[in-house]
Amino acid sequence: xxxxxxxxxxxxxxxxxxxxxxxxxxxxxxxxxxxxxxxxxxxxxxxxxxxxxxxxxxxxxxxxxxxxxxxxxxxxxxxxxxxxxxxxxxxxxxxxxxxxxxxxxxxxxxxxxxxxxxxxxxxxxxxxxxxxxxxxxxxxxxxxxxxxxxxxxxxxxxxxxxxxxxxxxxxxxxxxxxxxxxxxxxxxxxxxxxxxxxxxxxxxxxxxxxxxxxxxxxxxxxxxxxxxxxxxxxxxxxxxxxxxxxxxxxxxxxxxxxxxxxxxxxxxxxxxxxxxxxxxxxxxxxxxxxxxxxxxxxxxxxxxxxxxxxxxxxxxxxxxxxxxxxxxxxxxxxxxxxxxxxxxxxxxxxxxxxxxxxxxxxxxxxxxxxxxxxxxxxxxxxxxxxxxxxxxxxxx
Numbered sequence: 001x002x003x004x005x006x007x008x009x010x011x012x013x014x015x016x017x018x019x020x021x022x023x024x025x026x027x028x029x030x031x032x033x034x035x036x037x038x039x040x041x042x043x044x045x046x047x048x049x050x051x052x053x054x055x056x057x058x059x060x061x062x063x064x065x066x067x068x069x070x071x072x073x074x075x076x077x078x079x080x081x082x083x084x085x086x087x088x089x090x091x092x093x094x095x096x097x098x099x100x101x102x103x104x105x106x107x108x109x110x111x112x113x114x115x116x117x118x119x120x121x122x123x124x125x126x127x128x129x130x131x132x133x134x135x136x137x138x139x140x141x142x143x144x145x146x147x148x149x150x151x152x153x154x155x156x157x158x159x160x161x162x163x164x165x166x167x168x169x170x171x172x173x174x175x176x177x178x179x180x181x182x183x184x185x186x187x188x189x190x191x192x193x194x195x196x197x198x199x200x201x202x203x204x205x206x207x208x209x210x211x212x213x214x215x216x217x218x219x220x221x222x223x224x225x226x227x228x229x230x231x232x233x234x235x236x237x238x239x240x241x242x243x244x245x246x247x248x249x250x251x252x253x254x255x256x257x258x259x260x261x262x263x264x265x266x267x268x269x270x271x272x273x274x275x276x277x278x279x280x281x282x283x284x285x286x287x288x289x290x291x292x293x294x295x296x297x298x299x300x301x302x303x304x305x306x307x308x309x310x311x312x313x314x315x316x317x318x319x320x321x322x323x324x325x326x327x328x329x330x331x332x333x334x335x336x337x338x339x340x341x342x343x344x345x346x347x348x349x350x351x352x353x354x355x356x357x358x359x360x361x362x363x364x365x366x367x368x369x370x371x372x373x374x375x376x377x378x379x380x381x382x383x384x385x386x387x388x389x390x391x392x393x394x395x396x
């Protein structure tokens with residue numbers, strides 16, 4: 001064990017948080033998949049094995065990424081954005097229909113499915129960070145400084161939107177925050193806010209007048225209205241989640257004690273947070289899990305300054321913020337703060353390739369925030385120019 005710890009090149013706090021989340025995921029998923037096991041003739045071992053294999057592959061991917069230098073990753077970002085756009089378009093036209101949404105692509109031979117939006121999130125954040133670093137001296141001009149950054153965001157988020165509004169909104173918000181931190185003038189940011197509000201009105205108009213163009217619009221509308229009206233029939237899933245939280249109480253009851261896993265929809269994926277609270281209590285399972293994500297976010301922000309390149313700092317901040325805000329939204333849905341979104345809990349919910357992409361994000365954060373990874377690199381060697389402090393840039 002000591003030799004393994006010594007070989008961890010990245011931040012050990014991030015590693016510990018990741019290992020904790022992985023361990024929690026294995027315990028919670030195994031306890032929550034009784035209904036899946038019942039449907040599979042009582043055999044839930046294969047679901048556990050799949051989760052363990054995916055987490056092991058993800059940790060291996062993190063270990064490989066945190067040991068290599070990623071000097072040229074940003075230069076591939078534009079290609080990755082176009083590849084992601086092509087996969088998203090393919091998913092919309094020919095994707096597998098899962099959970100009433102055509103946003104999955106089946107991988108031949110191995111039989112796995114994946115959401116191209118998982119790849120697109122990482123590619124877009126990397127590309128946005130690179131363009132912000134390259135264009136920071138041209139922000140006064142919207143056409144020359146902001147538009148080259150904006151159009152890939154519109155492209156990717158627009159392709160994600162039709163099947164997954166929440167993911168598109170979260171991704172656009174993360175990119176907006178990166179633009180704010182880099183010092184994009186307020187007058188340009190205000191234009192983006194007005195444009196986003198206008199876009200929402202256009203979506204509503206299209207959904208009401210041409211519902212075939214937005215087949216998920218009715219689902220989005222019902223979720224928001226049910227939440228606003230506190231409709232018990234429409235909020236069936238979140239009502240059961242709150243019941244699970246109430247059953248959990250304050251102190252842990254132990255794994256395997258849940259009763260709601262037999263009738264709560266998706267206790268192993270979308271609703272795994274209230275399931276964990278039911279078995280491990282509000283303090284350990286609820287607050288403790290939230291603290292793990294906040295620690296991951298805090299360490300990523302703090303250590304991003306180790307990277308002398310502005311693009312490297314922004315990539316680490318953007319990926320950490322995306323993981324954290326996704327976790328907070330998932331938890332917020334469970335406690336009835338937000339309408340149902342379908343966002344999984346990163347690295348904890350049962351998943352296949354989504355677990356790998358989450359580990360890919362953390363692996364990139366580990367490499368980009370590793371101080372040893374940047375020894376010998378100078379501002380003169382960086383195509384983006386001298387290092388910048390994100391907070392000082394935003395204030396300026």
